[in-house]
Amino acid sequence: MKAVTNFFDRMVQKYLPDAFLFAVLLTIIVYLLGILFTNSSPVQMVEHWGTGFWDLLEFAMQMSLIVVTGYILANTPIVRRILTTISTLANTPGQAVVLVTFVAGVACLISYGFGLVVGALLGIHVARRVPTVDYRILMASAYSGFLLWHGGLSASGPLLIATPGHFLEDVMGTVPVTATIFSSANLFIVLFLLFTLPLLNLYLLRSSGSTAANNPTLLQHDEQAFTEEESPKPDTPAERLENSQILSIVIAVLGLLFVVFHFAQNGFDLNINIVNFIFLFLGILFHRTPRRFLDSVTDAVKNAGGIIIQFPFYAGIMGMMVASGLSEQISLWFVSIATDFTLPLFTFISAGIINFFVPSGGGQWAIQGPLMIPASIELGVDTAKTAMAVAWGDAWTNMIQPFWALPLLAIAGLKVRDIMGFCVIILIYSFFPIAVGLLFF
Template sequence: MTILKSLTNFFDRMVQRFLPDAFLFAVILTLAVFLMGIVFTSSTPIQMVEYWGNGFWDLLGFSMQMSLIVVTGYVLANTPIIKKWLVKISTLAKTPGQAIMLVTFIATVASLINYGFGLVVGALIAIQVAKRVQSLDYRLLVASAYSGFLVWHGGLSGSIPLLIATPDHFLEDSMGIIPVSETMFSGFNLFIVFVLVITLPFLNRLMLKSREGLEITSAKNWEADSFEDKVEEPAESLTPSDRLENSQIISLLIGLLGIAFIVYHFVTNGFDLNINIVNFTMLFLGVILHRTPRRFLASVNNAVKNVGGIIVQFPFYAGIMGMMVASGLSESMSLWFVNISTEFTYPLFTFISAGIVNFFVPSGGGQWAVQGPIMIPAGIEIGVDSAKTAMAVAWGDAWTNMIQPFWALPLLAIAGLKVRDIMGFCVIILLYSFFPIAIGLLFF
């Protein structure tokens, strides 16, 4: 406990003092990759500028998806019935320790179902729990919610295992089609997921104990305390336009149309819980449960205040990805680890290399497009099963998300915190999680 207390407080102090705002972090990372491309590859400064500018808008669609995750999650959470359920769940926690464990567990299970769903649910349940439990460090509570995101690439929405199980994927000629029974439902992956689901709540609770005696930050100090919609009630004499804005029939009709498509989607595609259908579902449930267009739009107007960071920062990460790929930096990083690997150590070094590359290419699908063509042929040549190589890349991608602000932005926007508020705790989660992931990849 003494060691954990010292480490937790050390990293929290360092992050609070030295980690810049998430936007400045993206800017600094941009400049660092620009210089690395010039120094470590044959790229010229003009070429690096070209790579950056050409890639800058490659994540526009994804930026919109993540913005909608924040907006639709906020809107749905502010409906009366969802508020009631969130409050009911939050009552399960009576003490700060129970609160940390409850939020961690719910966020982890939700992330196993779908990564976007996990980010939203984690933030929302953290807010409700913080409102009920006194003397609770809100920063650690939100970090606990984000820690659940660690397992997403081993769960049902894992982009790499789902992609390589799909016919005609771009590496089918070299590795074939690999069913999810050999990736996300394999023994080594189930071991990693099981250990993390069980132990992360206890790890976060231990960090809470390590904070005893220190000044804590309650939710009342943060924007999350104003997580309420203020709706202007209509005047007694309604104009025709006012009647439309307050019509429950209109909301019900368009909502039922959305529900019809959701049912159609799952009937025709099975349990395909992708980010688009999650956003679609939360959007139209929000329309129905807010009951009138006026209340729905009031909630939307409040929600969009939280997406500024995503809109501005994601293009910078797209530019970073453009420089990493076009200059060959990502390929060089991957090949260095390939060259020092044996058949036994290859999954571990693939995992570590993926964790490093993820810091600069923080998109699971984008990272697989970069590393897959390098790691799969090398693994086959060494004699490593392609399913394990693919999942090593997947877990590397998920692992360093704990210290990469890219994915934390939606959750932080909802919770009303900045990246430096949680990142010190996330460093501890990163260090701990290395061991169960490494054991699963090496010995199962």
């Protein structure tokens, strides 16, 4: 195990480029595949790329705000105390890895955006408490919790098909979450991974032989950023407004009243927008004055640069995959070799491959749903299980797809190659319980 872990770590460190260059290389690969395996000409592939380039602007803004609002909230005295209290449960490197993995997994089951931020921030606090822990493995552990998100309460595909009026309702009807998220297959996979991933990461820590401890500069910067400074005494009316606690309280109360209204009207709908909304207005309230809040914003936006510039490239990749029919060909090939027993497994594997190029749960379901559901009905396979197979395929290869790691890496101050070697082991390990759950439950 030590040899395998070190091999993948060395390969990633040596050959995996920066996350932006990874997106550029994927763009070129999809462009060439579209020309070779579809009827699209080189000019048409360029058109598909440019047309889709801006399709994820709303999503890019949501993910940028996850990083910014999460940092702002973590930079408040009350949240620092909470994270510090939780971090006291870890006194050794092994305990640190187990704690961060489990908490990140539970948080991602609640909401994927919430889980990414919580995992990264808790990891930083734990690293400050246990400075001998390998920081890279600790953050890989935090990211491993994201593997669970599409089996949890924010799973986009299962929630969509449970909503009346969804685009496949005439084919499969509406499917309640009791048949998807709360099915025996999904519960087996979720619980198995939730309780064994911490042990796997602990094993990775002990077998890696790595001596890469914390980055003292990073943690020193983090500690300085989380230090509350006394504001100078305001002299002018403008400065008094900037340091007014009343203004912060008024606008924060209005925001939090909307949150109460949202949950009263929609139940436990913890989507990405409401998570950002909660983070933002709690940040305003807990910082107490607009000046302290704005100072925190200035520090927070520095972490969002990678997301802002890379998400359009992934939107362009998705545009080429969909418009050229390349994603459809991949799905149909797996369907052609599937039986009633193997269709969930092949659906899962095909979804994992497509997720490399279309790293969006809702977008992927829009592509694969119209192909996999008719095949599922024809072969007599439960459509709910097929939908969960697409969901788990989307979550599975996130472990080696930098797209979703960007918010966590931005907060942690790491590059994708720092954690991806360890995530390869997590990817290989997680294939087996997911496959067992889809085939035998």
